[in-house]
Amino acid sequence: MANISDITRDESMLRGPLARKGYDWWWHSFTAENAETGEKKPFYVEFFTCNPARAQDEPVIVWNRPDLQEAGVLPSYLMVNVGFWGEDHGQLHRFFAWKDVDLQPDAPYHIAAADCSCSETHTEGSICVTPEEAAAHPEWMSDAGEISWNLDIRKEIAFHVGYGASKFFRRINAFEMFWHAEGMKSRFSGEIVLNGVKHLVKPETCNGYADKNWGGDFTSPWVWLSSNNLTSKRTGKKLENSVFNIGGGRPKIYCLALNRKLLGEFYYEGKDYEFNFSKFWTLSGTKFRGWETEDEVRWHVVQTTLRYKLDTRISCKKKDMLNINYEAPTGLKRHNRLWNGGNGTGVLRLYKRSLFGKDKLIDVVHAEGIGCEYGEYDK
Numbered sequence: 001m002a003n004i005s006d007i008t009r010d011e012s013m014l015r016g017p018l019a020r021k022g023y024d025w026w027w028h029s030f031t032a033e034n035a036e037t038g039e040k041k042p043f044y045v046e047f048f049t050c051n052p053a054r055a056q057d058e059p060v061i062v063w064n065r066p067d068l069q070e071a072g073v074l075p076s077y078l079m080v081n082v083g084f085w086g087e088d089h090g091q092l093h094r095f096f097a098w099k100d101v102d103l104q105p106d107a108p109y110h111i112a113a114a115d116c117s118c119s120e121t122h123t124e125g126s127i128c129v130t131p132e133e134a135a136a137h138p139e140w141m142s143d144a145g146e147i148s149w150n151l152d153i154r155k156e157i158a159f160h161v162g163y164g165a166s167k168f169f170r171r172i173n174a175f176e177m178f179w180h181a182e183g184m185k186s187r188f189s190g191e192i193v194l195n196g197v198k199h200l201v202k203p204e205t206c207n208g209y210a211d212k213n214w215g216g217d218f219t220s221p222w223v224w225l226s227s228n229n230l231t232s233k234r235t236g237k238k239l240e241n242s243v244f245n246i247g248g249g250r251p252k253i254y255c256l257a258l259n260r261k262l263l264g265e266f267y268y269e270g271k272d273y274e275f276n277f278s279k280f281w282t283l284s285g286t287k288f289r290g291w292e293t294e295d296e297v298r299w300h301v302v303q304t305t306l307r308y309k310l311d312t313r314i315s316c317k318k319k320d321m322l323n324i325n326y327e328a329p330t331g332l333k334r335h336n337r338l339w340n341g342g343n344g345t346g347v348l349r350l351y352k353r354s355l356f357g358k359d360k361l362i363d364v365v366h367a368e369g370i371g372c373e374y375g376e377y378d379k
Contacts, residue, residue, distance in 0.1 A: 003157050003158055003159075003160070003267060003272055004158060004160040005155075005158045005160075005182065006158070006160055006180070006182070007107040007108055007109075007120060007182060008107045008167075009160075009180035009182065009212070010026070010107060010108070010109055010120065010180065010182050010212055011105055011106055011107050011109055012024055012049070012103060012105035012106075012109055012111070013178070013214040014049060014051075014052050014053075014105075014214070015105075016171075016173070017173060017216075018173060018214070018215070018216060019051070019052050019053035020051060020053040020054060020074075021051060021074060021216055021329050021330065022050075022051065022214065022215065022216050022329050023048065023049065023050045023051075023213075023214060023215065023216075023328070023329045024048075024049045024212065024213075024214035025046055025047060025048040025049065025212060025213055025214070026046065026047045026109075026111070026118055026210070026212050027044065027045075027046045027209075027210065027211050027212065027213070028044060028045045028046070028118075028123060028151075028153065028183075028186070028188070028208070028209070028210045029042065029043065029044040029045075029208070029209045029210075029342055029371050030042070030043060030044075030151075030186075030188045030201055030206040030207065030208040030209070031043075031201075031205065031206055031207045031229075031342070031369055032191075032192050032199035032200060032201045032206070033199060033200050033201075033202065033205065034197065034198075034199055035191075035197075035198040035199060035200050036198075040205070040369075041084060041085070041086055041194075041199060042084070042085045042086070042207075042342030042343060042369060042371075043082070043083065043084045043085075043149075043192055043194075043199075043342070044081075044082065044083050044084075044342065044371075045080075045081075045082050045118075045123055045125075045149060045151070046080070046081040046082070046083075047078065047079075047080055047081075047111055047116075047118045047123075048078070048079040048080075048081055048326070049077075049078050049079075049101075049103075049111070050075050050076060050077055050078075050079070050327070050329050051074050051075055051076040051329050052076065052098050053076075054073075054074050054075075054076040055076050055097065055098035055099065056076060056097065057097060057099065058097050059076070059077035059078075059079075059095035059096060059097050060073065060074070060075050060076045060077060061075055061077065061095070061139040061140070061327060062074065062075050062327070062331040063075070063139070063141075063327040063328075063331060063332060063333040064138060064139050064333075065139070068331070069331050069332075073331070074329060074330065074331050075327050075329065075331055076097075076098060077095045077096060077097060077098070078095070078096040078098070078101045078111070078113055079093055079094070079095050079096075080093070080094045080095075080096070080113070080116045080125060080127060081093050082125075082127055082147050082149065083322060083324070083340075084147075084194060085320050085321065085322065085340075085341055085342035085343055086320050086343065087319050087320060089320060089321060089322040090143040090145055090322065091141075091142060091143055091322055091324060091325065092127040092129055092142055092143060092145050092146075092147055093127070093129070093140050093141055093142035093325075094116065094125075094127040094129075095140065096113040096114070096116075100113050100114070101113045108120045108121075120153065120155070120182070121152065121153050121154070122151065122152055122153060123149065123151050123153065124148075124149060124150040124151065125148070125149060126146075126147065126148035126149075127145075127146070127147050127148075128145075128146040128147075129142050129143070129144050129145060129146075130144060131144040141325035141326075141327070141333075142325075145194070145195055146194075146195055146196070147192065147193065147194050147195070148192070148193045149190070149191070149192040149193070150190045150191060150192075151188050151189065151190035151191075151192070151201055152188065152189045152190055153183065153186060153187075153188055153208075153210060154186060154187045154188075154189075154203070155182050155183030155185075155186045155210055156183065156185045156186060156187060157183075157184055157185035157228075157243055157267055158181060158182050158183065158184060159180075159181035159184040159211075159245045159263075159265045160180070161179060161180065161263055161276060161278065162276060162278055162279055173215075173216065176215050176216050176217050176219070177213060177214075177215040177216075177217065177218060177219050178213065178214050178215050179211065179212075179213050179247055179248075179263065180211065180212055181209070181210070181211035181212075181226075181245055182210060182211065182212070183208065183209065183210030183211070184209060184210075184211065184226060184228075184243050184245040184265070184267075185208070185209070185228045185243040185267070186206075186208035186209060186210045187203035187204075187206060187208055188201045188203065188206045188208045189201055189202060189203050189206075207227060207228055207229045207369045208228075209226050209227075209228075209245075209371055211245075216329065217328050217329065217330060218326065218328055218334070218335060219248065219249040219250050220249060220250060220334070220335070220375070220376045220377040221249040221250060221290060221374065221375065221376045222249045222335065222338060222373060222374065222375045222376070223246065223247060223248055223249050223262060223288065223290060223299065223301075223373065223374055224246070224247045224371065224372065224373035225244070225245070225246040225247070225299060225301070225312065225314055225344070225346075225370060225371070225372050225373075226243070226244060226245040226246070226247075226370065226371045227243070227244065227344070227367045227368065227369050227370040227371065228242060228243035228244075229367065229368045229369040229370075230242050230243070230244070230348075230365050230366070230367050231365065231366045231368075232363050232364075232365055233363070233364040233365065233366060234363045234364065239268070239269055239365065241267075241269050241270050242266075242267055242268050242269050242365075243266075243267050244264070244265065244266045244267070244310075244312070244348060244367070245264065245265050246262055246263070246264040246265075246301055246303075246312065247262065247263055247264075248261055248262040248263050249261075249262070261277045261286060262275075262277075262286045262288055262301065262303065263275070263276050263277070263278075264276070264286070264301070264303045264310065266310055266348065266350060268350065268362075268363070268365075273308050273310060273350065274305075275303035275304070275305060275308075275310060282305045282306065283304075283305055283306045284303070284304070284305050285303070285304045285305075286301065286302070286303050286304075287301070287302045288300065288301040288302070289301075290374035292318075292339075295317060295318055295319070296315045296316060296317055296318060297315070297316050297318060297321065297339045297341070297372070297374055298313075298314065298315045299312070299313070299314040299315075299346075299372065299374060300312070300313050300314075301314075304353065305353075306353070307352065307353055308350070308351065308352060308353060309350075309351040309353050309359060310348060310349070310350055310351075311348070311349040311351070312346065312347075312348050312349075313346050313347050314344050314345070314346035314367070314370055314372060315344065315345060315346060316339075316341040316343055316344035316345070316370070316372050317341075317343065318339070320341055320342075320343040321339050321340060321341035321343075321372075322339075322340055322341075323336065323337055323338055323339060323340070323375075324338050324340035324373075325338075326338070334377040334378055335375050335376075335377060335378075336378050337375050337376075337378070338373065338374075338375030339372075339373065339374050339375055340372070340373050341370075341371070341372045341373075342369065342370075342371050342372075343369065343370075344367075344369075344370030344371070344372040345366075345367065345368050345370060346366075346367050346370060347364060347365065347366055347367070348364070348365040348367060349361065349363075349364050349365075350362040350363050350364075350365070
């Protein structure tokens with residue numbers, strides 16, 4: 001069973017070696033409604049932490065500073081990163097030195113700096129970046145704009161990846177990048193105000209998602225796909241107790257790269273269909289492709305176990321997406337075309353496999369409001 005809550009995996013993981021060279025983030029994405037027009041718009045709120053053991057009196061950003069990189073200086077800060085998707089897409093970043101951060105690292109976690117805070121059940125804060133500041137500080141990797149938010153969070157369905165993120169493997173930092181989705185289906189409520197326009201976040205329409213990643217570096221290729229805004233084509237009805245989540249790329253165990261591996265979970269009306277390469281006894285396999293056309297980013301993922309198969313085809317219009325910006329804890333910025341969106345659409349085909357004859361189609365599911373990501377390191 002993959003739907004297992006474990007908030008210890010949401011603890012701050014920047015301890016031991018990862019305190020000196022590591023990142024950890026808490027991510028939340030959701031759809032809000034314009035308070036006046038009712039128009040829907042997807043947002044995300046992320047608290048990104050980096051290298052606390054290298055803290056200085058001010059946030060340390062080094063990706064565009066060759067002099068600091070040559071001196072061996074590594075980044076150190078809390079970055080509050082809030083973004084929005086659509087034709088007016090953007091990302092707003094606010095940095096804090098570690099001395100200004102209040103962190104409760106153990107479960108249930110809590111992190112706060114100035115008026116920005118985040119926990120298992122609530123997040124709030126504000127960011128304001130003027131056009132002049134954005135132009136003067138390219139190291140912030142931020143657009144210009146103003147945003148504030150106040151949201152309650154209720155996490156309902158978890159994606160528990162199994163022993164790969166267990167305490168033992170976390171303690172020895174076996175993987176370069178870890179993942180846990182405590183709220184792959186979540187309900188948010190509250191409001192978010194973007195450039196003076198209020199948007200309401202409602203539990204029944206938010207299509208909410210919450211996860212975290214941590215480790216010593218990022219992966220390439222980088223894949224993420226998830227939504228709980230799903231409709232059965234077999235019955236024509238909305239699937240109220242369903243969500244899918246796919247992520248990964250090229251995981252590394254110490255120096256060994258496991259090429260093109262994804263973790264996946266389709267929670268279909270209360271039943272788990274898990275595709276997890278680390279659970280070798282399920283004979284899980286994955287084939288995937290991500291690519292760009294002139295106007296879209298597309299994904300095709302085929303995941304199998306001995307008993308089931310999930311064929312997922314997703315697309316998202318580039319005009320609705322952004323190239324999300326991260327500095328790795330190494331001080332390098334190797335992902336400069338990491339497509340990130342919240343308006344993806346697609347189709348999932350779920351089959352029961354047959355050893356003899358044709359696989360049996362369980363359902364064809366239409367998905368909307370898909371959180372989606374694809375990118376590879378610069379060559």
